[in-house]
Amino acid sequence: MLTPIHLDLLHLIEENSRRTPDILAAIVGREVNEVKAMIQDMENAKIILRYSATINWEKVETNRVTAFIDVKVTPQRGVGFDSIAERIYRFPEVRSVSLMSGAYDLSIAVEGSSIQEVARFVSDKLSTIEHIISTTTHFKLKTYKQEGVIFEDQEEDHRLVISP
Amino acid sequence: MSISVNSIASRLSPIVNDLPPSGIRRFFELANSLEGVISLGVGEPDFRTPWHVREACVYSLEKGYTGYSANAGHPELCAAISNYLERRFDVSYHPGSEILVTVGASEAIDLALRTLLLPGEEVLIPEPAYVSYRPCTLLAGGKPVGVPTSADDEFRMRAADLEAAITPLSKAVILCYPSNPTGSTLSRADLEQLAEVIIRHDLFVIADEIYAELTYQGEHVSIASLPGMKERTILVSGMSKAFAMTGWRIGYACTNAEILHGMYKIHQYSIMCAPITGQMAAIEALTRGETEKDRMVHSYDQRRRFIVNAFRDLGLDCHEPKGAFYAFPSIKSTGLSSEQFAELALIHAKVAMVPGSVFGDSGEGFLRASYATSIDSLQEAIERLDGFLSRLRRGDIDL
Ligand SMILES: Cc1ncc(COP(=O)(O)O)c(C=O)c1O
Numbered sequence: 425m426l427t428p429i430h431l432d433l434l435h436l437i438e439e440n441s442r443r444t445p446d447i448l449a450a451i452v453g454r455e456v457n458e459v460k461a462m463i464q465d466m467e468n469a470k471i472i473l474r475y476s477a478t479i480n481w482e483k484v485e486t487n488r489v490t491a492f493i494d495v496k497v498t499p500q501r502g503v504g505f506d507s508i509a510e511r512i513y514r515f516p517e518v519r520s521v522s523l524m525s526g527a528y529d530l531s532i533a534v535e536g537s538s539i540q541e542v543a544r545f546v547s548d549k550l551s552t553i554e555h556i557i558s559t560t561t562h563f564k565l566k567t568y569k570q571e572g573v574i575f576e577d578q579e580e581d582h583r584l585v586i587s588p
Numbered sequence: 589m590s591i592s593v594n595s596i597a598s599r600l601s602p603i604v605n606d607l608p609p610s611g612i613r614r615f616f617e618l619a620n621s622l623e624g625v626i627s628l629g630v631g632e633p634d635f636r637t638p639w640h641v642r643e644a645c646v647y648s649l650e651k652g653y654t655g656y657s658a659n660a661g662h663p664e665l666c667a668a669i670s671n672y673l674e675r676r677f678d679v680s681y682h683p684g685s686e687i688l689v690t691v692g693a694s695e696a697i698d699l700a701l702r703t704l705l706l707p708g709e710e711v712l713i714p715e716p717a718y719v720s721y722r723p724c725t726l727l728a729g730g731k732p733v734g735v736p737t738s739a740d741d742e743f744r745m746r747a748a749d750l751e752a753a754i755t756p757l758s759k760a761v762i763l764c765y766p767s768n769p770t771g772s773t774l775s776r777a778d779l780e781q782l783a784e785v786i787i788r789h790d791l792f793v794i795a796d797e798i799y800a801e802l803t804y805q806g807e808h809v810s811i812a813s814l815p816g817m818k819e820r821t822i823l824v825s826g827m828s829k830a831f832a833m834t835g836w837r838i839g840y841a842c843t844n845a846e847i848l849h850g851m852y853k854i855h856q857y858s859i860m861c862a863p864i865t866g867q868m869a870a871i872e873a874l875t876r877g878e879t880e881k882d883r884m885v886h887s888y889d890q891r892r893r894f895i896v897n898a899f900r901d902l903g904l905d906c907h908e909p910k911g912a913f914y915a916f917p918s919i920k921s922t923g924l925s926s927e928q929f930a931e932l933a934l935i936h937a938k939v940a941m942v943p944g945s946v947f948g949d950s951g952e953g954f955l956r957a958s959y960a961t962s963i964d965s966l967q968e969a970i971e972r973l974d975g976f977l978s979r980l981r982r983g984d985i986d987l
Contacts, residue, residue, distance in 0.1 A: 432890070440964070447967060450897040451890045579636055585619040585940055586612055586629035588719045588768075 426471075429454060430462055434471070437463075441475035478573050482566065487537045490519070490564040493546065494528040496557045505529065508555055517545055528560070539563065607723050611946035615930060619940040626969045628957040629940040631768065633832040633913070635887075637869070638880035641831070644872035645865055653864050659856045661689025661840070662867045668874040669840050677800065677810045679823065681842040688852055689862045689870075693798045693826035693839035694720065695855070700794045700822040700841060701728035701760075703850040709759035711794075714745035715948030716916075718768045718796065730759070736950035739918060742907050743770035747781035754785075760792040763811060766799035769947045769956040770916045771892075771909020776809045783814045792847075793821040798839070799912040801830035801881060804889045806910070812842075819844045822851075827866075829913075830881055831873040836866035888913050891959040891966055898970040899957070902977055913960045916944065920953040922980060928987070930955060936985060937976035939969045 432452050436443060443451075449459040466472045481488050497508050505523050512532060513521040519533040534550075536542040542561070551559050567575055597605060612629075619625050636642075660666060666683035674680050681687050690696040697720060701711065707729040713721045715734040725732040735753045737743045750761065763782070765774045774782070786793060793811055800808040812821040826839025839862075841851055873881075892909065899906040899917040906917040919929045926943035933939050933955075944951030959966060979985050 436890075443963075447894070447963075450894045451963065453893040453897075581634065583627075583630050583632055583634070584616065585625060585627045586616040586942060587631040588610070588612055 426466075430466065433459065433462060434466070437472065437475070441477075478571055480567070480575050482575075489536050489539055489542055491534045491536075491542045491546075492562045492564065493532045493534060493550065494524075494560040494562075495530040495532060495550070496528045496559075497530065497555045498557055500555060503555060508553065511553055512550065515545070515549060517542075528558075603726055603729075607726065610719060612719065612942060615934065615940065615942065618931070618934055622934065622938060625934065625938045625940050626961070626965050626972070627940040628959070628961060628966075628969055629942050630958050630960055632834040632960065633829060633884065634960045634962065635832040635884050637831070637833050637836070638873070638877060640880070641833070641869045641873045641877060645869040648865065648868035653868050655864060657689075657861045657864050657867055659861050660852060661687070661862060662864065662871070665689055665867045665871050665874075668871050669842070672874045673823075673842065677797075677808065677813065679810050679812045679818065679842070681823075682845075685845040686842055686848055688841045688848055688855060689867060690826075690839045690841055690855065691859055691862050692828060692837045693796060693824050695859060695862075696822075696824040696826070696839050696841035696851075697721070697762075697794065697796060698724050698728070699851040699854050700824065700843075700847075701725055701730060702854055703847060704728075704760050704792050704794075704822075705730040706759070708757060710755060710757045712750060712753055712758060712761040712791075713948075714743075714750075714761075714763070716743065716767075716769050716944055716951035716954070717762070717948055718764055719946060721762050721764075731757070733758070734948050734950070736948070737770075737772075738950065739905070739907050739916075739954070742910075743767060743772040743916070744774055744778055745782065747785045750782060751785045751789075754789050754791070758789065758791060760794055761786060762794045762796060764796040764799075766803055766808070766909075766911020767914075768799065768912055769914050769942070769944065769951065770907075770954075771912045771914045772907070773803055773806070773808070773911040775806065776814075779809055779811050779814060783811060783817050786820070787816050791820070793817065794824060795821050796824045798825050798829050800825065802885060802888060802913060803911045804885075804892060808911070822847060827870050827873060830885070831870075831877055832884060833866070833869065833873065836863070836869055838862055838866040838870045888959065891961070891963055894963060895957065895959045895966055895970070898966070902970070902974055913958055915957045915959060916954050917957060918954050922977075924987070926952055926955055932980070932985060932987070933973065933976055936979070937969075937972040939972050939976075 429452050445456050445460045449456040499505055509521050517534050519535050521532045524531050534542055546561055666687045669687050670681050670683040701724050705728045710731045710733045711725045712733050712735050714737050722732040735749050737745050795811050812818050812823045822843040824841050827833035895915050896906050904917040909915050926945045930941050930943040942956040944954030
């Protein structure tokens with residue numbers, strides 16, 4: 425059972441995964457050992473999958489190209505969305521896959537080192553998978569905000585250093 | 589013809605001439621002159637006003653809300669305040685006659701004092717207290733009377749201490765709980781005991797409840813909600829703290845229609861009305877700002893636990909602040925005065941805090957540390973203070 429403390433820990437870790445158990449314990453007002461155990465439990469339960477950083481790759485000189493692809497599929501007897509999704513997410517170039525409601529079924533993000541490479545992936549690998557009826561590819565031009573983080577935040581702290 | 593500066597000063601109002609300069613000013617100059625200071629000296633939220641509020645304000649400008657409003661405040665805002673107070677704090681005020689929108693809680697405090705006081709009447713102020721109460725009392729022709737509170741009582745004013753300070757000239761008590769600077773709060777039982785004394789001595793109350801939403805243990809109880817208190821209480825609050833809207837300058841006063849009418853007259857002649865842009869933003873915040881407010885309150889609570897723990901780990905006594913966004917640790921164990929400690933911490937650790945003595949004599953030996961700052965900055969500040977305290981204790985710092 426997850427308590428409000430577990431949820432607090434998840435938010436705090438998601439916001440900054442470098443926070444140590446000592447600091448997390450002080451923030452949520454629990455013993456360090458208890459907090460360590462809670463985190464361990466959530467790792468075991470695969471609630472916490474990994475600890476990572478949010479990076480603005482657009483500031484790094486790379487040829488990284490990202491495309492979001494809307495995929496329509498016809499699920500057939502014995503072959504649900506899950507197994508089609510699996511055939512897609514096993515490709516290392518696929519960064520994310522979600523099942524969607526609405527005009528298409530799967531939303532996937534693909535990364536490559538050039539537009540050609542991504543295009544080749546779509547035409548050779550993706551659209552040839554059985555049960556996929558169409559794909560619509562959108563190339564990402566610029567990221568403004570990701571995972572709740574604004575990339576070029578212009579807002580600063582304008583407060584006076586000391587106020588009553 | 590030239591006039592010498594001295595002669596000008598001597599011709600100014602003696603009340604103004606005699607007002608002591610703000611104790612915060614000196615630290616402000618010093619902190620401002622140093623690079624890389626982490627400030628725990630800030631009395632306002634680190635959050636920017638939630639975006640939906642800013643967005644609503646931009647929309648109001650587009651719709652042409654750029655003029656005066658009704659003197660008492662835009663009727664929609666008065667209604668929103670009335671609903672909000674009823675919903676949150678179980679107090680009911682009629683929007684047409686018992687609510688006045690002011691330029692921050694600051695104006696409301698000033699109006700309350702100017703309306704209540706006859707020359708020489710006394711205002712009881714539990715100390716350590718917010719820095720404006722004394723000067724505003726003096727400017728209104730009254731006499732401020734500090735009622736010291738102590739860390740042993742978690743800086744709660746005791747009914748007996750209040751009663752002991754009452755004289756035939758006593759007119760009003762200013763209650764600021766949750767408290768700036770101590771973070772202390774009063775329980776219903778505490779308030780009931782105070783109310784009994786207040787009613788028996790027929791005093792008025794100026795209840796500065798601007799930090800009411802920032803209550804982390806138990807529910808905030810407004811003294812105005814206790815039997816027999818509404819008619820003698822001027823409830824003062826505003827948007828600054830809970831909704832992160834300090835710069836918008838919107839506060840309000842709620843009280844019975846007769847007192848309010850007096851305050852309204854001063855407001856009408858001296859201010860006209862609170863800024864309409866801020867009023868429009870306040871309507872949005874009060875009617876749709878609950879989620880964002882709760883998010884901020886939750887975050888303050890986390891920082892509060894962190895900083896109180898951290899001060900105690902540094903070997904400083906720190907009572908548990910149950911409200912506002914200030915911790916009030918004791919530095920008595922260092923043998924330094926609050927001013928000395930604050931100055932040395934600023935110079936050697938580059939951490940700015942406000943000496944407790946600024947808030948009244950009973951604040952001597954304490955510091956006000958605001959935790960309206962990100963956890964990461966708080967952590968850095970504590971590490972710096974740790975190093976500073978070790979050096980201080982080893983005698984490595986020239987006093
Ligand atoms: C206790 C207290 N009352 C009133 C105020 C003034 O608030 P406002 O911004 O609404 O004028 C402050 C601001 O620091 C405060 O701490």
